Amino acid sequence: MSSTAISGSALALLERMLLIRAYEEKLIALSAGGQFPAVCSSFGQEAAAVGVVAALGAADQILTNHRSAGHLLARGADPGRMLAEVMGRVDGYCRGRSGSLHIAARELGVVLTSTIVGGELSLATGVALAQQTLGRRGLVACFFGDGAAGEGIFHESLNLAATWGLPILYVCENNQWQAYVHRRETMLGEHIAPWAQSLGVEAERVDGNDVFAVHAAAEAACERIRADGRPRLLELSTYRLRGHLEPDDPQAADAAELALWRERDPLRHCIATLLAGGHADAAGIERMSRAAHARIEAALAFAEASPYPAADELLADVYA
């Protein structure tokens, strides 16, 4: 990426990536300590989350899945309320009922988070239909994994969106893993984008570890969706640098592949680009990183001070 393509907001992108990394590092440490709820870490996928979410407007809606921390934090979620949710505390975004896997924050436009793989794909069309029918401006960004693309609902969702002309930005984070199974064991090709194209959905493949490339592609795709109301798909090539669940389970890891992708760590890439272009200096980045960690420490203190929900919440909010 040439330095001229880096806008003044580049440092804001880095700042959000640093916050997500600090958050995930804290969860990894807490999980390694034992007696902590299971979490799916987005460690290594920060550029995908930040690059796409930064291209969205306030009226846009986001649907996400079990690996959602990056999407939420990129959208401005309070890490204290997120940690409280993960820890099952009442001040969490979902009052402790969701845990880490289904965090929705309607106030942020992060709606209907599902940890049924493919759940977000099945709901996105309806959210987009409502946006369109009710004359709302926002489009719908739907994050899902390469594994989810193997569910039949992927095909059903894209076909309906293409046929009806629904304003959805499908974002496939192809991180090469589907829980304990490598993507290559589940499909003959390497990419999801051609599947979308075969259904009439314009699709583009992007280096998902280059936050600037992701951001540029997402801005362009959103612009086209806003112009013609039709769905688009971005396939972000990235890598799950941790096991499926924390505490890390390296059982299934491919060591050579992992080493290769560690070299391509999205944070490292972002920082190198900014330093090389003279957009930032090492001391400034160090200050940003320390500030991110301090925010997470404060967030943890908030979460730990939050009580568990009272027993009468067992039956709360079952019906409207």
Added chain:
Amino acid sequence: MTQNASINPSSLHHAVMSLSDALDTAIAEEMRRDPRVLMFGEGVATKRCALLDEFGAARVRNTPLAEAIIAGTAVGAAASGLRPIADLLFAPFLCYATDALVNSAGKLRFMSGGQFEFPLVTLAMSGGGWGVGAQHNHNLEAWFVHAPGLKVVMPSTPADARGLLKAAIRDDNPVLFFVDIGLLYQPGEVALDADIVPLGRARVVRAGTDVSLVAYGKSVGACLEAAAQLAAAGIEAEVIDLRTLKPLDTETVLASVRRSGRLIVVHEASQSCGVGAEVAARVAEHAWSALRAPIVRLCGPDAPVAASFPLEQAFAPQPAAIAAAAHRLCAREPAVAEVNV
């Protein structure tokens, strides 16, 4: 999964192992016994590498992340000469698989005039213990009890898990085999030379004549704890583990209630149209005159389960509540009247 069973020196044929290892033992034994048995699912070949090593990649397969086709493939293969075991991981993921299981496996034998049979087993976990929320933890076993043509099993001990799974694999019908997450790593003694545990037979876990506690899954343990508390107060509870939810062993339940005159049905699954409702109805139909008090159901609430640890723990019926209900029933002697428990 590794089979880290420790061999009991007093008997070469007994081992203490977890329910998880007992399931792996049963699968391996049945795959050795019958070359038509194969197993597939998301991560099966990765997580159960001992099976992969022994039986090879043709019989132990990873699948794409796609429950509808996992189940559909199992149903089609079962009708065509194989005996598949499909691992659906967590029970809520069965929703994507339900079409093939309910509309095809459960119906096409009957609808084809008996031309096909569907010898397949699906494995799925449910219940509290992992704090991952209602899209992983949902005791939906009664849905499949309601569907015709399916059998439904949910064991409470490693020995039963081994024996029932072996029976399920040998059965010529589709069996939904539910595993309680909370029991997965609890050790228990398993007789390695024991035969199958036949489907459709409940087990009297503890004998007693004052009140019948009927349960399955982790609620059996809660009933046993309650029974110990009750014994200290002079009340002898009989504890029955249903083990198979369909076909339901009505006779064992009726015989117990005819002795005790009091019935409490306990399960973690929500109450409405749960297995407890069926047990209560059968007792009311067939042992009404033996009842000395109204039937009581203690079940999970009609709500999704929260991820938050204390709420998840509170969801399943607790021993204290079971004991309290038994005390109330026994104190009502001998009237039969309304109680609100």
